[in-house]
Amino acid sequence: EVQLVQSGAEVRKPGESLNISCQGSAFSSPNYWVGWVRQMPGKGLEWIGIIYPSDSETTYSPSFQGRVTISADKSINTAYLHWSSLQASDTAIYYCATWSGTYRAFDYWGQGALVTVSS
Amino acid sequence: DIQMTQSPSSLSASVGDRVTITCRASQTIFTYLNWYHQIPGKPPKVLIYSASHLESGVPSRFSGSGSGTDFTLTINSLQPADFGTYYCQQSYTTPHSFGQGTKVDIK
Numbered sequence: 001e002v003q004l005v006q007s008g009a010e011v012r013k014p015g016e017s018l019n020i021s022c023q024g025s026a027f028s029s030p031n032y033w034v035g036w037v038r039q040m041p042g043k044g045l046e047w048i049g050i051i052y053p054s055d056s057e058t059t060y061s062p063s064f065q066g067r068v069t070i071s072a073d074k075s076i077n078t079a080y081l082h083w084s085s086l087q088a089s090d091t092a093i094y095y096c097a098t099w100s101g102t103y104r105a106f107d108y109w110g111q112g113a114l115v116t117v118s119s
Numbered sequence: 120d121i122q123m124t125q126s127p128s129s130l131s132a133s134v135g136d137r138v139t140i141t142c143r144a145s146q147t148i149f150t151y152l153n154w155y156h157q158i159p160g161k162p163p164k165v166l167i168y169s170a171s172h173l174e175s176g177v178p179s180r181f182s183g184s185g186s187g188t189d190f191t192l193t194i195n196s197l198q199p200a201d202f203g204t205y206y207c208q209q210s211y212t213t214p215h216s217f218g219q220g221t222k223v224d225i226k
Contacts, residue, residue, distance in 0.1 A: 035215075037163075044204075044206065044217060044218075044219050044220040045155075045157075045163065045206055045208075045217040045220070046217065047208075047213075047214045047215050047216055047217060049214075050213070050215075059213045059214075060214075061120075061213070061214035062120065062214070063214070095162050095163075097162070103168045103169065103172075104151060104153070104168065104169065104210035105153040105165050105168040105169075105174075105208070105210060106153075106155075106163070106165060106208075107165055107174070109162035109163060109164070110162065111162060112162055
């Protein structure tokens with residue numbers, strides 16, 4: 001079974017940068033992407049974007065384009081979500097998940113990483 | 120972007136009840152529709168993919184139907200483990216948008 005392990009909770013000030021990570025065993029498997037999903041406090045799920053680790057092809061939601069950067073290092077089976085300048089509105093839990101190209105669904109999820117942005 | 124609208128936003132039901140949640144897409148998505156279940160403090164878990172296919176290990180009391188723009192998730196004989204929030208997600212085109220969620224409480 002695929003396991004995704006995310007980095008821990010982070011607290012940052014507005015304007016600071018941040019990288020969170022997600023390590024998993026399926027990243028080098030064909031037909032598997034890695035996606036990121038945001039869940040703001042008490043709210044629903046929002047699709048941020050997705051990356052194909054084998055060639056780093058990335059697609060973003062227009063709502064998040066330019067606000068975050070998704071990357072991956074297939075040599076260490078790790079995907080990243082990066083902010084160059086955090087805002088208080090980025091406070092949320094961020095999940096990574098593997099996207100099966102066969103079933104076209106997020107089939108395995110990380111445990112989530114709480115990002116708190118506060119002055 | 121494709122907008123996904125779920126109804127109801129919340130419901131309360133008793134153990135053993137049959138529960139139905141609907142999801143409507145703003146344009147046709149054929150059968151590219153997934154359902155997830157999330158318990159507070161946990162990541163979501165996929166229940167149904169491609170509108171009607173049960174994910175391995177998911178109890179058979181869950182079923183999905185629909186195509187085009189209108190979809191349904193049915194839970195036959197609701198169990199205490201089924202409380203939480205259910206989300207639909209379209210996988211037809213990026214961004215793979217989610218519905219706003221349906222919160223299910225157990226009476």
